[in-house]
Amino acid sequence: MSLSYPVNLNISGKGCLVVGGGSVAARKVRGLLECGGKVCVVSPMLHPLLLKLTEEKQIVWLNRNFQAEDINDKFLVIAATDNAELNHEVAALCTEKNILINVVDDPLWCSFTLPAVHRQGDLLIAVSTNGKSPALARVIKEELAEKFRGEFAQALELLGNLRETLFAECPDDKMRGKVLQGLVTGELLKLIEDGQLEVVKERINRCLLSLQD
Ligand SMILES: C[C@@]1(CC(=O)O)C2=NC(=C\c3[nH]c(c(CCC(=O)O)c3CC(=O)O)Cc3[nH]c(c(CC(=O)O)c3CCC(=O)O)/C=C3\N/C(=C\2)[C@@H](CCC(=O)O)[C@]3(C)CC(=O)O)/[C@H]1CCC(=O)O
Ligand SMILES: NC(=O)c1ccc[n+]([C@@H]2O[C@H](COP(=O)([O-])OP(=O)(O)OC[C@H]3O[C@@H](n4cnc5c(N)ncnc54)[C@H](O)[C@@H]3O)[C@@H](O)[C@H]2O)c1
Known part of the structure; x- marks a missing residue:
């Protein structure tokens, strides 16, 4: 296929x-x-x-x-x-x-x-095996579901708000991209996974403040 x-x-x-x-x-x-x-x-x-x-x-x-x-x-x-x-x-x-x-x-x-689907708010993780093994798709989804829990839905809300603010206040698309890519890193992923949402919020606020400099 x-x-x-x-x-x-x-x-x-x-x-x-x-x-x-x-x-x-x-x-x-x-x-x-x-x-x-x-x-x-x-x-x-x-x-x-x-x-x-x-x-x-x-x-x-x-x-x-x-x-x-x-x-x-x-x-x-x-x-x-x-x-x-x-x-x-x-x-x-x-x-x-x-x-x-x-x-x-x-x-x-x-x-x-x-696909087998795991959702947390707007986060959607879809696993397909192109029909080779739906049972494997389900098991892989269940493994991912253990890592990507409710914190990701909350963090996504915060990141979505930040992105909206950036689109409204920062007309330079290269600059916007740089800010967002600088913020969303493996380190941020780890903070979310560990449920450190206050630290995530702080990083986002720092990002907004850096725009005003
Ligand atoms: C992912 C999931 C999404 C969903 O259905 O929502 C889904 N099947 C799921 C489960 C599941 N289905 C089957 C088993 C028994 C074990 C096994 O056979 O492996 C299990 C396991 C279980 O239930 O644990 C039997 C089965 N499935 C299909 C056939 C016909 C065939 O292959 O010819 C037969 C044989 C029927 C028979 O024996 O007569 C076909 C399809 N099933 C697909 C999707 C598409 C390909 C997905 C992909 O691999 O990319 C596709 C092509 C069409 C479609 O349905 O869209 C859902 C997981 C839900 C979850 O996340 O919990
Ligand atoms: N894709 C998947 O995820 C997946 C998973 C397991 C099984 N299957 C396949 O799905 C098929 C259905 O499985 P099931 O467990 O739901 O079967 P089931 O026997 O519980 O349901 C079959 C349904 O089809 C209806 N039906 C029969 N003739 C009809 C007609 N002429 N018009 C309208 N409806 C009609 C019956 O009333 C019944 O509600 C199985 O044949 C199996 O091969 C697919």
Whole structure:
């Protein structure tokens, strides 16, 4: 399989269809909802988690078998049934209409695959094995999750604010780059990892003060 091109999709408010309502579909639906997707599930049976989401009106459930027109106007589709032939059929329909398609039992039919994901606030760590071993992707993600904990979400907030201030107050882009690269080093990473957020704040303030000199 050729190498996949990594992107971060904005699916907020966009129509996402999941075909199938089992445990794999439930995992994919959770991921879509987390990012603000408008999720519709078509399946004659639903996993209890999906039933709950339907009752809470977080998703729309079409309680029947898949029909070709279900993909109309969808931004992306995930074919997650236990019927390989049907999953291929869904993929072929989407490919024809240039709709993004993920097929849970066949990477070759996917226009996108899902990585194992660890999030802390705006920090996103995504691990892919290009379909070679999803289980390994999960284990690598779990290892990374032990290192990149909640402190990183907090530190990112601080760095994001600093960057905004720099964009507003320092018109020289070379200077901005220099300031940010000088601040964000392996040493800062270690401070964040050790939970020394006060020291991180101090470094950021020092950075701001140096701009006024
Ligand atoms: C990462 C993760 C993201 C997510 O789903 O959110 C994900 N699979 C996860 C787990 C997982 N999946 C499977 C196992 C059992 C062990 C094993 O088979 O290895 C485990 C392990 C477990 O559950 O621990 C079975 C499996 N998966 C695929 C096939 C079909 C095939 O390969 O042909 C089969 C065989 C089905 C069968 O046996 O019939 C296919 C795909 N699975 C992918 C993603 C894409 C490639 C990702 C990559 O490697 O880059 C791809 C191509 C399409 C896609 O689904 O996007 C998620 C981790 C969630 C987490 O972080 O906890
Ligand atoms: N990609 C992954 O991460 C991953 C992981 C494990 C398994 N799998 C694969 O995913 C597939 C699904 O696994 P599962 O555990 O969720 O299976 P499951 O049996 O729990 O769910 C299958 C779902 O498909 C629905 N379905 C069947 N025919 C349908 C139709 N005509 N229209 C709409 N929905 C229909 C069923 O109602 C059911 O809800 C398996 O075949 C397996 O090969 C993929």
